[in-house]
Amino acid sequence: MKDFKNIGIVGAGSMGIGIAQIASTSGCKVFLYDQNVEIAQSSLNKLKKILERLIEKKRINSNKRDEILSNIKIVSSLNDLSVSNLIIEAIIENLNIKKDLFSKLETIVHKECIIASNTSSLSITNLASSLKNPSNFIGIHFFNPAPLMPLVEIIPALQTNINLLDSIRNLLLSWNKFPVIAKDTPGFIVNRIARPFYSEALRIYDEQIADFATIDFAMKEVGGFKMGPFELMDFIGNDVNYAVTESVFKSFYYDPKYKPSLTQKQYASAGWLGRKTNKGYYDYNSSSKNVPSKDVTLLNLIFERILVMLINDAVDAFYLGIASKEDIDLAITKGVNYPKGLIAWGEEKTFSWVEKKMDELYENYKEDRYRCSPLVRKWGNLIK
Numbered sequence: 001m002k003d004f005k006n007i008g009i010v011g012a013g014s015m016g017i018g019i020a021q022i023a024s025t026s027g028c029k030v031f032l033y034d035q036n037v038e039i040a041q042s043s044l045n046k047l048k049k050i051l052e053r054l055i056e057k058k059r060i061n062s063n064k065r066d067e068i069l070s071n072i073k074i075v076s077s078l079n080d081l082s083v084s085n086l087i088i089e090a091i092i093e094n095l096n097i098k099k100d101l102f103s104k105l106e107t108i109v110h111k112e113c114i115i116a117s118n119t120s121s122l123s124i125t126n127l128a129s130s131l132k133n134p135s136n137f138i139g140i141h142f143f144n145p146a147p148l149m150p151l152v153e154i155i156p157a158l159q160t161n162i163n164l165l166d167s168i169r170n171l172l173l174s175w176n177k178f179p180v181i182a183k184d185t186p187g188f189i190v191n192r193i194a195r196p197f198y199s200e201a202l203r204i205y206d207e208q209i210a211d212f213a214t215i216d217f218a219m220k221e222v223g224g225f226k227m228g229p230f231e232l233m234d235f236i237g238n239d240v241n242y243a244v245t246e247s248v249f250k251s252f253y254y255d256p257k258y259k260p261s262l263t264q265k266q267y268a269s270a271g272w273l274g275r276k277t278n279k280g281y282y283d284y285n286s287s288s289k290n291v292p293s294k295d296v297t298l299l300n301l302i303f304e305r306i307l308v309m310l311i312n313d314a315v316d317a318f319y320l321g322i323a324s325k326e327d328i329d330l331a332i333t334k335g336v337n338y339p340k341g342l343i344a345w346g347e348e349k350t351f352s353w354v355e356k357k358m359d360e361l362y363e364n365y366k367e368d369r370y371r372c373s374p375l376v377r378k379w380g381n382l383i384k
């Protein structure tokens with residue numbers, strides 16, 4: 001296995017410090033750089049508090065805490081990253097600022113050093129084009145909070161030396177993560193395939209079929225999801241969730257499948273962002289309970305409509321070579337905690353059932369949004 005003793009991290013915000021914690025816990029030396037050294041110091045102080053809590057919960061002992069902290073060194077210049085075997089960038093989500101950083105880093109590091117981006121939404125291939133030697137560049141996408149979320153998407157750029165995949169995969173396994181490999185397309189795996197969970201729920205609400213509480217109840221009670229779509233959007237933040245949907249929609253040349261919801265835009269514009277503002281789809285200051293409908297037919301209709309849209313998109317992603325079936329299902333169970341992998345769920349429900357439900361939606365709306373994936377049709381026909 002390639003030697004990854006020294007890890008450079010650029011950007012010490014929520015993702016950067018989280019990745020630093022993972023790497024240092026696994027025994028790597030971490031060199032942490034932020035353009036604002038005070039942010040790096042304050043992030044490290046927050047990490048110290050997290051480690052104290054882990055000691056209280058008996059998850060680590062004080063020796064482990066000391067080892068983790070001694071493995072992290074805040075550095076004040078990019079030049080101090082020259083000893084890195086791998087650099088993970090976690091700075092502001094801005095294409096030109098990131099590209100500028102990568103071309104600078106390339107002049108500092110040795111030629112074997114792998115440079116990676118933790119971007120959620122930018123093209124890895126486009127970022128790689130900022131380097132003279134882009135073959136050592138790759139996307140390594142952690143989820144927030146990085147130390148707790150098991151999934152990591154590895155995204156090779158068009159220019160990436162494909163031999164890197166195994167070494168990065170093995171490194172992430174040694175960091176106790178579940179790595180999956182995704183094609184460099186908008187949203188990679190999770191941020192693409194999970195979109196209907198939010199957008200179809202919003203559409204059902206917009207059509208006045210059910211209220212937030214009923215839609216959430218259907219997904220939890222009938223579907224076994226841990227959180228309903230509106231609870232989850234309130235948790236993520238309507239601003240953040242809307243921005244991701246909008247970015248995926250634009251990047252897919254306005255494919256109606258990914259069309260954002262005006263309702264969500266309104267909530268974001270009103271500052272009703274969710275838990276962080278104490279108001280979103282739910283009012284977190286109010287003690288009054290939202291009572292969902294218990295109409296079984298309605299609850300089934302909601303659950304099945306959202307589920308078929310999710311399965312259809314997961315199968316379509318496999319059809320388009322975004323990831324293997326196994327990685328798609330791993331991404332969805334480990335990245336967004338769904339009760340089952342979507343392809344496995346489709347097999348259980350049968351793809352002819354998914355095809356029938358998609359065709360019913362299409363017949364009703366005559367919108368491209370509800371087109372059935374050719375592979376769902378093919379798999380559906382195999383077992384008819």
Ligand SMILES: NC(=O)c1ccc[n+]([C@@H]2O[C@H](COP(=O)([O-])OP(=O)(O)OC[C@H]3O[C@@H](n4cnc5c(N)ncnc54)[C@H](O)[C@@H]3O)[C@@H](O)[C@H]2O)c1
Nearest residue numbers: 011012013014015034035039090091092093118119120144
């Ligand atoms: N927050 C999430 O949920 C999440 C999840 C996965 C991936 N990401 C991605 O990770 C990256 C970082 O996100 P975050 O939430 O940690 O952001 P953040 O705002 O918490 O931290 C970004 C840090 O980068 C620093 N910075 C900005 N420009 C810099 C530069 N040119 N050089 C050095 N440091 C610079 C800032 O000072 C800041 O401390 C983004 O690309 C984001 O898309 C975020």
